[in-house]
Amino acid sequence: MGINTDLLHAGVVKEEKGATLPPIYQNTAFEQQCAADLEGIFENKRPGYCYTRVGNPTITAFENRITKVEKGIASIACSSGMAAITNAILNIVRSGDEIVSSASLYGGSYDLFRDLASFGITTKYVKNNDWEAIEQAFTDKTRLVFAETIGNPSLDVTDIEKLSEIAHKHRVPLIMDNTTATTVLIRTIDYGADIVVNSSSKYINGSSNSISGILTDSGKFQWDFEKYPGLKEFKKFGPLCYTAKLRNGLFRNMGTCIAPMVAYQNIIGLETMGLRMERECSNAFKLAQWIAKNHPEAHVNYPGLPSSPWHEIAKKELSGGYGAILTLRLGTKENAFRFIDELKLAYRLSNIGDTKTLVIHPSSTISLHSSKEERENAGVYDDLIRVSVGIEDIEDIIADFDNAFSISTSK
Numbered sequence: 001m002g003i004n005t006d007l008l009h010a011g012v013v014k015e016e017k018g019a020t021l022p023p024i025y026q027n028t029a030f031e032q033q034c035a036a037d038l039e040g041i042f043e044n045k046r047p048g049y050c051y052t053r054v055g056n057p058t059i060t061a062f063e064n065r066i067t068k069v070e071k072g073i074a075s076i077a078c079s080s081g082m083a084a085i086t087n088a089i090l091n092i093v094r095s096g097d098e099i100v101s102s103a104s105l106y107g108g109s110y111d112l113f114r115d116l117a118s119f120g121i122t123t124k125y126v127k128n129n130d131w132e133a134i135e136q137a138f139t140d141k142t143r144l145v146f147a148e149t150i151g152n153p154s155l156d157v158t159d160i161e162k163l164s165e166i167a168h169k170h171r172v173p174l175i176m177d178n179t180t181a182t183t184v185l186i187r188t189i190d191y192g193a194d195i196v197v198n199s200s201s202k203y204i205n206g207s208s209n210s211i212s213g214i215l216t217d218s219g220k221f222q223w224d225f226e227k228y229p230g231l232k233e234f235k236k237f238g239p240l241c242y243t244a245k246l247r248n249g250l251f252r253n254m255g256t257c258i259a260p261m262v263a264y265q266n267i268i269g270l271e272t273m274g275l276r277m278e279r280e281c282s283n284a285f286k287l288a289q290w291i292a293k294n295h296p297e298a299h300v301n302y303p304g305l306p307s308s309p310w311h312e313i314a315k316k317e318l319s320g321g322y323g324a325i326l327t328l329r330l331g332t333k334e335n336a337f338r339f340i341d342e343l344k345l346a347y348r349l350s351n352i353g354d355t356k357t358l359v360i361h362p363s364s365t366i367s368l369h370s371s372k373e374e375r376e377n378a379g380v381y382d383d384l385i386r387v388s389v390g391i392e393d394i395e396d397i398i399a400d401f402d403n404a405f406s407i408s409t410s411k
């Protein structure tokens with residue numbers, strides 16, 4: 001099936017009363033017929049539900065749909081994208097271990113990795129797609145490689161096939177944050193990713209009505225139980241051992257579950273994600289082309305333009321669009337602020353993946369807590385603005401930008 005069909009139908013279990021959307025199980029706990037049944041569920045010997053922090057049928061419906069569209073074998077939905085990243089990483093690292101990560105990261109991930117350092121888990125940052133530097137960053141303590149498919153906001157595109165080859169050569173898994181690209185543009189597991197994380201607050205939900213995240217296990221990584229001793233106990237789960245450890249351990253113990261209502265809202269979002277991405281990517285491409293032609297001084301950065309250093313990788317990997325985010329550089333921070341303030345249609349806020357066009361100045365907001373060096377490595381400059389393009393009529397988006405350019409540059 002094609003991706004749009006899958007987004008609507010994959011993993012759907014027909015509901016007994018014929019409802020076309022999964023019922024919202026808005027409850028905390030589930031009663032069983034007898035004490036032994038409850039024991040069986042706690043022992044993982046019986047299927048079933050006991051407590052929503054651990055599992056809930058509406059949440060399962062969301063997880064199953066994502067598992068199918070991401071081509072994995074299991075997913076765990078979490079309270080936020082950051083919770084999904086935290087769970088994905090902490091499941092396989094211990095104090096003293098190291099992470100090799102692309103330096104082109106979402107600001108929140110930088111902040112998380114800094115927090116992890118105080119628990120003895122350190123991160124070596126490398127320039128994305130710099131294979132020599134990546135090779136050199138590995139030590140015998142490296143336990144995972146982390147990167148974003150399309151870096152937010154530098155918009156570099158990771159060559160996932162190559163990166164996964166290097167990770168696998170060193171016998172560590174590749175965790176890909178696929179939030180900005182989405183499964184509509186790329187199934188990262190096909191390119192060798194072992195664990196995929198998505199902030200479902202963004203394109204999956206699509207309308208910015210709730211915060212959540214989800215991680216998906218490819219089931220393909222060959223875990224070395226000497227290297228990952230915490231997984232040994234879950235060896236009997238075979239390819240599901242990573243997910244089994246997380247679900248029976250840190251995920252339930254940290255209490256980072258998604259709310260059933262949010263899982264339901266995300267399922268509704270998934271149904272239109274293909275259509276939304278089609279329009280948002282097409283609008284972003286047209287806006288990028290218009291800016292490149294009419295305002296070359298704004299240095300528009302968009303993976304769909306041949307001027308992007310990542311255009312060839314994007315062409316090879318992404319299908320159906322080059323993402324819906326672009327950035328501009330306007331010379332100074334003052335120019336950037338003035339431009340943002342002159343936009344009338346675009347919302348000034350910290351988010352991506354909404355149906356509406358959004359704009360932000362990253363260095364004073366999402367990357368505020370990063371050092372100057374971290375910001376530059378992440379492609380964040382004082383004069384940079386990031387635009388997350390929505391589904392409005394493209395003529396209106398262009399008119400809004402045209403107006404902002406003419407007012408802000410005439411002052």
Ligand SMILES: *Cc1c(COP(=O)(O)O)cnc(C)c1O
Pocket residue numbers: 080081082083106108109148152177179180199200201202211212213352
């Ligand atoms: C927003 C975002 C996150 C964090 O997701 P939340 O749902 O806000 O916690 C992680 N990675 C990327 C690339 C993001 O854009």
